[in-house]
Amino acid sequence: MDILDGLNPAQKEAVETIEGPVLILAGPGSGKTRVIAHRVAYLIKTCGVSPHRIMAVTFTNKAAREMEERLNRLIGAALGNLTIGTFHAICARILRRDGKAIGVDSRFVIYDDEDQISLLKRTLQEIGLDPKQYAPRAIASAISAAKSRTMTPQEYVKHTTSYFEEVVGRVYERYQQLLTESNALDFDDLLMKTVLLFRNSDETLAKYHSRYLHIMVDEFQDTNLVQYELIKKLGGKKHNICVVGDPDQSIYSWRFADLRNILSFEKDFPKAKLVLLEQNYRSTKLILETASYVISTNQLRKPKELWTDNDQGELTNVVETYTEQEEAQFVVSEVEKLVEEGKAKLGDCAVMYRTNAQSRALEEAFIRYGTSYKLVAGTRFYERRETKDIIAYLRVIQNPSDSVSLLRIINVPGRGIGERSLSQLSSWAKSLGISQYETLRLITEQKDDGEQTPPFGSRIVKALVGFHGLMEEFIARSRELDLVDLFDLVTGRAGYEQYLQSGKDGEERWENVLELRTVAGEYRHLPPPEGLTAFLEGVTLVSDVDGLDETVDAATLVTLHQAKGLEFPVVFIVGVEEGILPHFKSFAGAEQMEEERRLCYVGITRAKQRLYLVHAFRRNLMGSSTPSTPSRFLDDIPKRLIASGGLWQGEEGRVMPPLYSSRAKTPAPNVPSSDVPSLKPGDHVRHAQFGNGVVVNCRTVEGDKEVVVAFTSGVGVKKLLLSFARLEKKE
DNA sequence: CGAAAGGCTCTTTTT
């Protein structure tokens, strides 16, 4: 089979242009993944390029895996050592191998978000800054912004322009020191240090230059400046760089992804070949048109013409429900209906939402209906307390300097080592200029550095020595045990199972540990040091969608961000409301609002056959129920593209009882019932402004009654609060 | 030292 078979002219051009820089602007569903796969296959099979000399960067590990599978089908097992993976994974590999040129120890551990925040809190405390006044998250974000521009602390403090930045500068300096002392890198470091490595070590750069002949980058619209510099550096003089992206699908600016990279690419490589992929193979004509209307409202974009040969398809369903519980109920019952009618399989359906919190109501409804679903990382597995505890033990084994992990587990399970002792340990370590673990060693060996005696009571010393002995045993045994045996040794000797089982949700938590053990099993075949390193790297650099299993026939629940790169025959987007999509946080600026619109666009363009945009009239936000209005994005869709239907009436025309009557526990004070009529569905009423109507539904909401009335006067269906709307009951 | 209880503050997206 020829690799170019079945490609359209634009796709063919993208695949065949292998010399020099190429910029592919690809609309949704235009086959960009296919183009990348075929391009790699073409390079290897037709042009005889060794896989060893090709790098393909994907956005998630899952995308990398799928790319590999695709290539395997295209060219068989001749993949050799093709470099394929996310920026972070590729950089971690480079730094492990060659980082020592800039002082990065190959046993470094990677700090995730949570570790980063925990270290930042410690930094703030040390400097004497109030974490309430300087939110660790805000500082983390500022540091991340700096690192995304390859700004070291030294450079940062030179360029501060505000008091806040000055504070950030001070924190950044110390934070980075602590990272170095812990022999740890945060996510941004993986990228930044790799760039610094290439900047500062000509030898290393030359090594990679002579290796990589072709570089390909997917989702280029979501890369940041460091990543761009990395690509340019790796691309060498030949500039055989091929980037693929879609400005309309840029949704990570908050992570400092910079759309200007696309403009810069055209400027930096004026001879770059530009390829436009505008034919959509995914969606129906109507869905594509709906999407185009939503995105074309954005001002800061280049218009482009997408088209498709696909069927006209069906109108978009815009549906309103009363509450988010009913929204969820509607989604599940509609899914069930489609499946029953043979219009879709369960696995064809996906539900997308703006915030993770929204998944809860959906999950409850799916459970209630007994409909199977897969949730992409709910309370994310690798962020669970018990999972991270075990990982922390393993990290300290790999790298005893890792202070964040050490402090996390030194008293878990409880060993009587409290906060006071810990801060003493830390300050003692600091004054001696050694790591906490080294300090433990000193205490064990009773070497008190000549004059200074350990500032601990005998009970604490005993506990510290005990813990140190435990870890020493783990470290010693880790040299010979495979990962699963090491895992069992750790959980067993540390008494972790017992500790969990005696606590809350012990059984469930222990099962999570066992699940982690299963993951460890995948690394069992690797010899001792590598198995542990690979496992720890794997569990830190996973992305949520990595766990998605397409072979399971169940509905998929994902955030809109996670949905990028996926496609489904049936898509429900829920919470299409002001404040949710677009999110409150984006009200401040036009640029953020445009990103919300792109997010909506990404969601819509995931749909192949059927699209549902659902919004609720009331939504629970932070514990209390508030009214919600339909999203402005719905206004961008012409009425002719929308199916009539509107308000959901429940199954078989009846309104379902509420799923959960949590309000029953706290009876709300009743509205004085004297002048407010009691109404039920079917009652005829009169409103001063809207005229006569029939009650469709009513519901008690926070001590008030919410009534839905269908008016006969032409104003249609209205929702009213009984205490405000002066409704008159008619007999 | 640590478990338990009560009060506080949030609005998001994640490699």
Next chain:
DNA sequence: GAGCCTTTCG
């Protein structure tokens, strides 16, 4: 609604 912090008491 939940996560985080502080306070209180054994």
